[in-house]
Amino acid sequence: MKIVATEEKLREFGQLICKVAAGKTITREETCEAYRQIILNEQPELQQGAFLAAHITRKPTIEELSGVWDALDRFDTEKFKADLKGVVCDIVGTGSDSIKTVNASSPAALIASACGVPIAKKGAKKVTGVSGASEIFEILGVNLSSPMSKAKQGLEKHNICYMPGEAFLKSGWARLIQYMRFTTALNIVGPLTMPCENTSCIVIGAYAPQVCDQLIAVLKETGISRAVAPYGMVKGINSDGGDGGIDEFSPCGPTRVVELTDGEIRTYIVQPEDFGVKTHSTFDIASFNKAYDNAAAIKQVLSGKYDHPLADLFCMNAAAALYVSGACNSYRDGMEKAREALNSGKALSQLHHLVNQQA
DSSP states (O other), X not given: OOOOOOHHHHHHHHHHHHHHHTTOOOOHHHHHHHHHHHHTTOSOHXXXXXXXHHHHHHOOOHHHHHHHXXXXXXXXXXXXXXXXXXXXXXXXEOOOOSSOBSOOHHHHHHHHHHTTOOEEEEEOOOSSSSOOHHHHHHHTTOOTTOOHHHHHHHHHHHSEEEEEHHHHBOSHHHHHHTTOOSOOHHHHHGGGOOSBTTOOEEEEEXXXXXXXXXXXXXHHHHTOSEEEEEEEOOTTTSTTSOSOOBSSOOSSSOEEEEEEETTEEEEEEEOGGGXXXXXXXXXXXXXXXXXXXXXXXXXXXXXXXXXXXXXXXXHHHHHHHHHHHTSOSSHHHHHHHHHHHHHTTHHHHHHHHHHHHTO
């Protein structure tokens, strides 16, 4: 239900838009309040859009992004706690990356869960690409309207669940993402929401190197223990970290990684060779023009096309989930475990479990 703002509230919010557009920063508390009003639809859509555009254009500070996270967590996130002990991992990307690939985090979640690590995977519909995780899983048979209780049961029974933003973001983000076709601070912070309270580590890819830094800084503020934020690059195109990358670990060139471990942050570069794979062309992992074709490509890899470059893309990102979960000692070790889970058919079985549980 939309709440009609008073003239005073309209003017206050308008002044905040002008302040941000003028390049001035705001506090964590002010940011939380602004996004609360957006999430709860308390401002006219014109003012909401103006603020979102001004904020992302001016580039949010870490303090402000933490305020965005506060607002999403307090006012928009439905949560559950699974009856599980130990590590629970999430693997997700911000989207909005300039090089569009077949979705990697979705099959990577299936592969990592097949290795025995509980994966509470969240995602959303597309923003700038051909398909988001929600389109992929829906095509593969997951019911996006399935209640969160079924996701909880699936995580407890089979180590895998999918939580679409449409299900756990109660009103604000789910409403906004239907119509927005530009990147906002919500795109940056949305993947950091924790609908599964058990989540203790995360692989969170980003569309730009500086966004990786911001994500890890915000995660440190939220108290999560381990995280890696990759920005994948393409050999010979943007190996210096410039524009033109992917929000995943890249089999096409170096990947810049920001890692958080028990409050300590470090940044480093990994190559495909560190995972034990050769460097591929972006053409080999590029998104198709239709979501159905992307989903079909994923299903083919899970069903036996184990030597395709997409298999390397999926397994590299699954390996990252195993690494951050403590299930392996290195990315190469994680890659071996991921390949075994894929080649044995266990990852495909995880897809069947997911579909049957959340049909």
